[in-house]
Amino acid sequence: MRKFVKWLMAVSSVVALSGLVVGTVADGLNLGNLVGKIEVSKGRRGQNTVVYLRGVEGNYEPPQEPAVLDQKSKVFIPHLLPLQKGQAVRFKNSDSLPHNVHLYWGRRSMLNQSQAPNSSYDWTPPRTGEYLILCNIHPEMMASILVFSHPFFAEAASSQFKIENIPAGTYTLVAVRDVRGKLKEQEMEVSIKSGETARVTIKF
Numbered sequence: 001m002r003k004f005v006k007w008l009m010a011v012s013s014v015v016a017l018s019g020l021v022v023g024t025v026a027d028g029l030n031l032g033n034l035v036g037k038i039e040v041s042k043g044r045r046g047q048n049t050v051v052y053l054r055g056v057e058g059n060y061e062p063p064q065e066p067a068v069l070d071q072k073s074k075v076f077i078p079h080l081l082p083l084q085k086g087q088a089v090r091f092k093n094s095d096s097l098p099h100n101v102h103l104y105w106g107r108r109s110m111l112n113q114s115q116a117p118n119s120s121y122d123w124t125p126p127r128t129g130e131y132l133i134l135c136n137i138h139p140e141m142m143a144s145i146l147v148f149s150h151p152f153f154a155e156a157a158s159s160q161f162k163i164e165n166i167p168a169g170t171y172t173l174v175a176v177r178d179v180r181g182k183l184k185e186q187e188m189e190v191s192i193k194s195g196e197t198a199r200v201t202i203k204f
């Protein structure tokens with residue numbers, strides 16, 4: 001009897017181990033990376049650009065860390081903030097004067113929150129899509145938040161970006177750029193192959 005239990009334990013541990021190994025290898029084989037460069041015509045900086053993949057399916061855990069949107073010298077930083085659904089936005093007020101964050105999803109007012117100097121406020125967008133952010137006190141303040149259902153997006157802070165561990169497949173890559181408060185888009189098709197890194201250049 002004792003022998004049989006030992007044998008059973010040995011078999012089940014081998015099964016558990018092989019299951020683990022197979023799972024890891026399979027995941028590794030079906031994922032690829034994307035590296036890209038944003039080129040902006042002369043006189044314009046390659047900042048305030050967000051890139052994302054359209055049409056990725058599946059459920060992905062959102063990051064625990066909030067995405068920070070600062071209010072500094074009466075400017076929202078960054079102008080364009082990407083995040084994943086379920087992730088919070090942390091509205092920071094780094095100014096020594098009050099602000100009032102007012103968020104719209106389409107025409108619908110989603111949040112209207114006054115903010116004391118040097119304070120922060122966390123809020124989780126309830127749905128994916130584009131949100132416009134204004135300040136009720138300072139009409140010159142404006143920003144946008146883009147909420148995605150998956151983690152395959154990036155901010156092209158210094159004109160370069162990288163998106164990792166993408167399920168292999170063909171997708172539309174969308175680049176969104178904030179040009180004086182208006183969002184401009186570029187699209188291209190990208191093919192992600194397992195174990196490879198695709199490279200793209202996007203011109204604005």
Ligand SMILES: [Cu+2]
Pocket residue numbers: 074098099100135136137138141
């Ligand atoms: Cu303000």
